[in-house]
Amino acid sequence: MRYLSGFLGLFAVLLAPIASFAQASDRPSPTRASLLSVYTQAALHDAELSAARHEYRARTEATPQARSGLLPSITAGMVSESTRLDRDSPSLIRSRSGTTLRASLTQPLFRLDRWFELKAAHAEVAQAEMELASKEQALILRAAEAYFETLRQLDALAASRAEESALLEQRAQAQGRLEGGVASITDVLDAQAAYDLARANSKVFQRNVDEAFDVLYRLTTRDYIDIDGVAHSMPVNPPFPNDPASWVDSATKQNLNLLASDHAVTFAEEKVRQSKAGYAPTVDVVASYRKGDNDSFGYNNPSDFGRSDYRDDVAQSSIGIELNVPLYSGGMTRSQVRQSVELLAKSEDDRENARREVVLLTRSSHRAINVGVEQIAARLQAIKSGRMSLEANEVGLRVGTRNMADVLNAQRQLYAAVRDYNNFRYDYIIDNFKLKQAAGMLSVGDLEEFSGYLKADYDPDRDFLPTVGPDENRR
Known part of the structure; x- marks a missing residue:
């Protein structure tokens, strides 16, 4: 081990001038x-x-960032949830899961x-x-x-x-x-x-x-x-x-x-x-689309009493104009x-x-x-x-x-x-x-x-x- 350490030390000493020369060569030679x-x-x-x-x-990025406020804004998302129902009387335990997909668009008008x-x-x-x-x-x-x-x-x-x-x-x-x-x-x-x-x-x-x-x-x-x-x-x-x-x-x-x-x-x-x-007031065109389990839309599944309620997925779309008038914003x-x-x-x-x-x-x-x-x-x-x-x-x-x-x-x-x-x-x-x-x-x-x-x-x-x-x- 002592011989190995000595050899490594000698090797480092021999390489030092080469490393210094390589570092110096990176700097351009003096010129007129x-x-x-x-x-x-x-x-x-x-x-x-x-x-x-x-x-x-x-x-320069200030321009596209400001322009984006006048262009349409489109978002999409998904919600996946699991629901468990536990009723005491009459006794009923039911579990179900569902996924809802949604998309929305907002286009500023004013x-x-x-x-x-x-x-x-x-x-x-x-x-x-x-x-x-x-x-x-x-x-x-x-x-x-x-x-x-x-x-x-x-x-x-x-x-x-x-x-x-x-x-x-x-x-x-x-x-x-x-x-x-x-x-x-x-x-x-x-x-x-x-x-x-x-x-x-x-x-x-x-x-x-x-x-x-x-x-x-x-x-x-x-x-x-x-x-x-x-x-x-x-x-x-x-x-x-x-x-x-x-x-x-x-x-x-x-x-x-x-x-x-x-x-x-x-x-x-x-x-x-x-x-x-x-x-000033603001006016936007808003549109949305949702599709998913009927529970997510407020439509109940069939009960144990045999009533015929909703069972499958539900899709919902809407479009409209939204007006907002600022009244007070705390100063x-x-x-x-x-x-x-x-x-x-x-x-x-x-x-x-x-x-x-x-x-x-x-x-x-x-x-x-x-x-x-x-x-x-x-x-x-x-x-x-x-x-x-x-x-x-x-x-x-x-x-x-x-x-x-x-x-x-x-x-x-x-x-x-x-x-x-x-x-x-x-x-x-x-x-x-x-x-x-x-x-x-x-x-x-x-x-x-x-x-x-x-x-x-x-x-x-x-x-x-x-x-x-x-x-x-x-x-």
Whole structure:
């Protein structure tokens, strides 16, 4: 037994790496991400959108359920019973059993409440359709945000690494000048402090990059090792038309959430009519058929006195019109009317709140795009000026008119301008998508159109810095 246990333990140890490999092989190999591939995988694997689709399909069942209240209702059944008669005087004991079959049909002729229930169901399904379309549109924006946030962090990391490398060179130069007797220890310490800070920042940016790729994985269930980047030649233009009132008008007419809220109000209005219809009479056609033992129909069997009574099965059928007039239901109908009226008022307030939110988001996105256009141009100029300032300070350091602190400050300003430029660039892209979403215009076609500005060979360490002059490759 000990040998067997030892053999099983060794077998389990040998199989463990194979099982781990098999489990790892279920996870797709890391690939390079493009904007469209991220969205495509997100549309297939995003749990939030999948839940929204299941909810939509569930809510569409409201229509056939409401329609069933206006269609015939047919039921069938059977009763099997045994009867025993025990009489004292004169003494008589008799047992018998019988089976009764029955079927009934009810066809509503006038059911006002059920008619309004069907109309409310139509409105609910239309609302669900708009809400699903809104969530599908939101997925486009979420995929774009996750994609460009990853690019933002990659560019920030590349800028931090470049700054760290430049500061390392400055530290070496300061050390050399110190050894040559043309600099003080202060210059070396300043350069060392700046380098240490840049190195620490690089670790933070690396963490941000890892988290950004984790967000992509959560959205797509795919691992990515590279990502297509945005070319610096991407046009940066104001929105067209550059009129916020025009965009607000489009948003109030086409925003999917607003369209859904319109259907929600319609649904609430039909529910008010449905609850008020509880005061109305109802008219149904009813038909029934029964067949079974005569005892079940109240016809007695022959007695011991010899009277000729009923003996065999009996069949009975009927058809008629049934009228019901509600007189009092304990206050239920009145309470339901009050409830539905309040829910209608709530849906109207929700719609107004959604309208104001859409107007605010539309104006904010429009304003942000115009500010982004100005800021991107300004940051490009700041990068150009920063390069010239850094070069001038380096020359001044060599001739003795500037010190190391001036050079380090110019270095920090240059890379701060680079990070600001990239931040405003990605904000500009996302704000364009947000504006189109607010106006109800965002579609997969926008992703396809923007993909024309992506570089498949994008390398953040090489491409994070924009072209601003003929000497941009010299540094």
